[in-house]
Amino acid sequence: MPSWLRRGETLAVVMLSVVLVAALIGPLLSPYSSIIPSGAPHLPPLSAGHLFGTDELGLDIATRILEGTRTSLLTALVVTVIAAVAGMLIGTLAGFVGGVLDTVLMRVTDLFLALPATIVAMAVAAGLGTGLTSSMIAITVVWWPLYARLVRGEVRRTARALHVEAARMSGTRGTRLVLRHVLPSVLPTVAVTASLDIGGVIVTVAALSFVGLGAPAPAPELGLMASAGLQYVVNSWWIPVLPGLAVGLLSLLFNYAGDGLRAVLRGKGA
Amino acid sequence: MLRFTVRRIASLIVVLFALLVLVFLISRYGGDPVRGYLGANASADAVAAMRTRLGLDQPIWVQFADYLSRLARLDLGTSLATRRPVAAELAQRIPATAELALWTVFFSVLIGILLARVYTLKSRFSGVLRLILFSAASAPAFLIATGGVLIFFVQLHWLPVSGRTGYGPSTGLSGMYVLDGLLTGNLPYAMDALRHLILPALAASLGPGVALARVLADGLSTSLRSAYARTARSLGETESAVLRRHGLRNAASPALSLLGVQVGMMLSSLVVVEQIFSWNGLGQFLVRAIGGADTATVATISLLLGAFYVVVNALVDIALAVVDPRVRLS
Numbered sequence: 001m002p003s004w005l006r007r008g009e010t011l012a013v014v015m016l017s018v019v020l021v022a023a024l025i026g027p028l029l030s031p032y033s034s035i036i037p038s039g040a041p042h043l044p045p046l047s048a049g050h051l052f053g054t055d056e057l058g059l060d061i062a063t064r065i066l067e068g069t070r071t072s073l074l075t076a077l078v079v080t081v082i083a084a085v086a087g088m089l090i091g092t093l094a095g096f097v098g099g100v101l102d103t104v105l106m107r108v109t110d111l112f113l114a115l116p117a118t119i120v121a122m123a124v125a126a127g128l129g130t131g132l133t134s135s136m137i138a139i140t141v142v143w144w145p146l147y148a149r150l151v152r153g154e155v156r157r158t159a160r161a162l163h164v165e166a167a168r169m170s171g172t173r174g175t176r177l178v179l180r181h182v183l184p185s186v187l188p189t190v191a192v193t194a195s196l197d198i199g200g201v202i203v204t205v206a207a208l209s210f211v212g213l214g215a216p217a218p219a220p221e222l223g224l225m226a227s228a229g230l231q232y233v234v235n236s237w238w239i240p241v242l243p244g245l246a247v248g249l250l251s252l253l254f255n256y257a258g259d260g261l262r263a264v265l266r267g268k269g270a
Numbered sequence: 271m272l273r274f275t276v277r278r279i280a281s282l283i284v285v286l287f288a289l290l291v292l293v294f295l296i297s298r299y300g301g302d303p304v305r306g307y308l309g310a311n312a313s314a315d316a317v318a319a320m321r322t323r324l325g326l327d328q329p330i331w332v333q334f335a336d337y338l339s340r341l342a343r344l345d346l347g348t349s350l351a352t353r354r355p356v357a358a359e360l361a362q363r364i365p366a367t368a369e370l371a372l373w374t375v376f377f378s379v380l381i382g383i384l385l386a387r388v389y390t391l392k393s394r395f396s397g398v399l400r401l402i403l404f405s406a407a408s409a410p411a412f413l414i415a416t417g418g419v420l421i422f423f424v425q426l427h428w429l430p431v432s433g434r435t436g437y438g439p440s441t442g443l444s445g446m447y448v449l450d451g452l453l454t455g456n457l458p459y460a461m462d463a464l465r466h467l468i469l470p471a472l473a474a475s476l477g478p479g480v481a482l483a484r485v486l487a488d489g490l491s492t493s494l495r496s497a498y499a500r501t502a503r504s505l506g507e508t509e510s511a512v513l514r515r516h517g518l519r520n521a522a523s524p525a526l527s528l529l530g531v532q533v534g535m536m537l538s539s540l541v542v543v544e545q546i547f548s549w550n551g552l553g554q555f556l557v558r559a560i561g562g563a564d565t566a567t568v569a570t571i572s573l574l575l576g577a578f579y580v581v582v583n584a585l586v587d588i589a590l591a592v593v594d595p596r597v598r599l600s
Contacts, residue, residue, distance in 0.1 A: 008401070114285045115292075116534030116579040122541070123293065123572035126560050127300020203410045210412050210542055212560045226412055230546060237420050244413035252408040 009260030016253045023073050026066040034059065034067040034220040042236045055225075055239045056232055059218065065246045067220035072250060075136055076201040083140050084194045087147020088186070094148070095155030096178055106152065112145040118204055125213045132215050135208045139201060150193060154186040161185070188265050196258035199251035206247045222247045274591050282584040289576050294337050297569035298330075349555075350564035359555060360574065365445025366434060367540065367551035372446075373471040374478075374536050375529070381479025382486055382525065389487035390494070407480040411539035415473035415546045422469055432548045435463050470547040474539040478532035485528045489521025496520075523594045530586035537575050 022029060032038040037058035038050075045053040045061075052061040094105040121138040128134030158164060159182060167181045208214060209223030217228050222243040229239035308316055321327055325336055340346070346356035388399060406414070423431040430436065435447050437459055442450025448467065451460025493499060494517050502512045544553035552571055559567040 111285060111288045114281075114580060114583070115289060116537055116576055118534065118538030119541075119572050119575045119579070120292070122538070122556070122560075123296050123569055123576075124300075126565055126568040127296035129300075130560070130563070199408055203408070206410050207412070207538060207542055210410075211545065211557045223410075223412070226416065227545070230416065233416060233419055234424050237424070240416050241413070241420065244410060244416055248405070248409035248413050251410070252405055255404065255408050 009256050009263070012253050012256030013260060016257050019069065019250065019253065020073065022066065023070040026070050030060065030063040030066060032060040032063045034064045035218050038063075042232070042239075044236070045238050045242070052242050053236075053238050055229060056236070057218065061225075061238065061242055064220040064225060065222070065243055068222040068225060068243060069246055069250065071132070071220065072202050072205060072222055072247070075132060075205050076198050079136050079139050079143060079201050079205070080194050080198050083143035083197075084147050084190055086140070087144040087149075088151045088183075088190060090144070091148040091151025091153075092155050092178060092183065092186075095152040096159065096182065102152075105148070109145040109148045109152075112142065113149065115142070117142040118207065121204065122208060122211065122213060125208055130213050130216070132209075132221070135205055135213055138208070138213075139204055143197070143201065146197075147190065147193065151186055151190060154189055155182055158182050158185050192258065192262045192265055195261050196255065199254035199258070202254065203247060203251050271591065275588055278584055278587050278591075282580060285580050286577060289573060289580065290338070290341075291334075293569045293573040293576075294334055296572075297566040298326075298333060298337075300565040300569070346570050347566050349559070349567050351558045351562040351567075356567050356570055360552070360571070363551045363555055364574075366549060367544070367553060369434075369446035369448065370467065370471055370474070370540060370544070370549060370551060371536065373467050374474045374540065375533070377471050377475035378478040378482055378529070378532065378536070381475060382482030382529075385480065385483030386486035386490060386521075389483060390490050403480045403483070406476050409477075410542075411473060411477065412542045412546060414476050415470070415543050418469045418473050419546070429469050430466050431469060431546075434466050434549060435459070436466070437462060470540075470543045470549055473546075474536055474543045477539065478529070478536055481532055481535075482525055482528060486521050486525045489524050490517050493517045493520040523590050526586060526593075527590055530583040533582050534579050537579060 037054075038060045039047075039054045039058050041054060041056050041058040043050050043054040043058075045051065047053055050060050050062065052065060055061055055064075090105055090109070094102040094109075121135075121142045123138075124141055125134045125138035128137060155178075164177070164181045167177055172181065205214075206221075206223035206226070209221045210227040212224075212227070214221045214224050217224060225243035226240045226247070229236075229243070232239045233241075308320055312320075325333055328336070344357045346360070348354065349356050349359050352359060385399075385403065389396065419431045422429045440447045440450040440459070440463075442454055444450055444453070447463035448460050451457065451463055490513070494513065496516075499512050499516050502516055503509070507515070540551070541553035541556055543549070544551045545557045548554070552575065556568060556571045556575075559571065
């Protein structure tokens with residue numbers, strides 16, 4: 001691995017921190033509202049007072065991207081955390097209890113893994129009715145099985161490790177054994193997978209919003225902004241492209257940072 | 271081999287059944303089919319009558335059996351958006367999506383092989399290339415598609431970005447315009463259809479292509495370092511022959527199984543891409559159904575796309591087992 005790539009990952013973490021802070025304090029950074037026009041329509045980027053220009057209604061695109069980034073991040077974090085926790089619960093149960101429970105849980109998991117995730121998510125979200133919440137539920141429904149598989153394998157591997165054996169010898173059993181001795185060694189793997197997944201979740205949320213499964217216009221959602229702005233691409237490219245770039249950049253940063261995290265944990269021998 | 275195939279097909283049937291149940295539940299409980307047909311202002315009597323007519327007052331398993339029998343008769347209901355039978359709408363659009371999907375797979379494989387070759391060349395640019403590829407793989411399909419429109423249509427005026435052809439619907443048999451053009455000997459028609467295909471297919475294939483390249487390059491570098499590659503070299507085979515006959519062959523099976531999985535990503539990209547390029551296929555129909563809150567139609571299209579994905583992956587697994595005996599044993 002060339003050293004500049006390592007630097008690239010450090011840079012990604014730094015940039016990600018900046019984005020996170022910006023998204024957190026987003027509304028304070030901008031004098032405009034994300035849904036009330038604040039200038040002439042179709043102003044190009046770098047116009048006075050409008051860094052990223054304005055859209056067809058005269059809404060400030062920078063403000064909307066900030067707001068959309070915040071929504072994206074929050075959504076992706078919630079989805080990833082819930083999917084990871086649910087997957088851990090199911091994977092641990094299957095891996096630790098074993099037997100019939102293991103077979104049943106893993107059959108169900110494999111069933112979900114055999115289906116095309118985004119297509120199923122679209123169908124589920126449509127069934128639940130459009131809106132950010134149904135997108136989140138739908139993506140969680142297709143995302144947990146990855147973690148369940150992963151955690152089950154890790155739990156089974158860890159359960160045979162010497163330190164778990166020692167704990168068992170000294171009389172630790174059941175939940176306590178799992179919580180104190182098995183899960184702590186599974187957690188880093190889950191954390192790395194989750195951090196690598198966030199980028200994918202962000203893109204999936206944006207795709208669902210793009211096809212009309214998110215909040216209705218003019219909500220500041222990045223996918224929606226990209227699809228609603230598409231009709232102006234010939235004369236005002238920035239209206240659809242900048243929100244799309246924001247999604248791409250977010251996902252890229254998370255992928256890089258996740259790679260970095262994986263390298264760090266692996267370096268420590270975890 | 272036979273045992274493997276039978277087991278794989280059995281698991282395919284189970285997965286297809288699960289997909290059916292899922293789609294049934296979505297179309298049954300998602301949205302409100304009665305209100306969808308009658309509108310929000312329908313009287314209570316009309317709603318009750320419609321519920322009886324649609325069989326919604328029956329026990330759930332009767333409804334499921336009814337759903338299956340209607341599926342078997344290709345009675346897929348009426349599209350709320352076009353007020354035409356969904357089956358007819360699908361039949362008209364399947365060739366459009368099939369054509370785009372086939373070219374997307376073709377471009378993905380092409381991109382995968384070319385990039386994998388570049389990866390394995392040790393050069394100072396490979397780091398930069400990795401960064402570019404990493405970015406491309408992280409980008410959502412709609413960004414790549416929009417970028418393609420901007421560069422090749424708005425700036426360069428090279429390629430069309432709307433619809434499938436500049437002429438008119440094909441009169442050929444397959445409904446795939448390039449193929450029809452070639453079969454009827456109408457070369458300009460085929461070329462025009464191809465020009466319409468390039469941007470949408472490329473936009474959907476970039477992500478899968480990059481993923482493929484990574485796996486292929488990994489496999490290639492492993493097999494080129496292997497003992498059998500060394501033996502082949504020591505027998506006087508040229509490096510490119512080693513690559514072709516030993517490297518590519520051994521790197522192909524993980525790449526093929528990845529390609530199967532990537533078909534899922536391609537399908538969801540196609541939904542978005544068809545919307546951007548006004549491609550009159552299943553994806554565009556899906557987005558229209560979503561826009562019209564036509565849950566039953568959304569569910570039906572998802573069933574079709576999902577079933578396609580599941581079947582492709584079963585075929586890939588069986589093909590792998592034919593090519594690679596190790597698969598059969600695991």
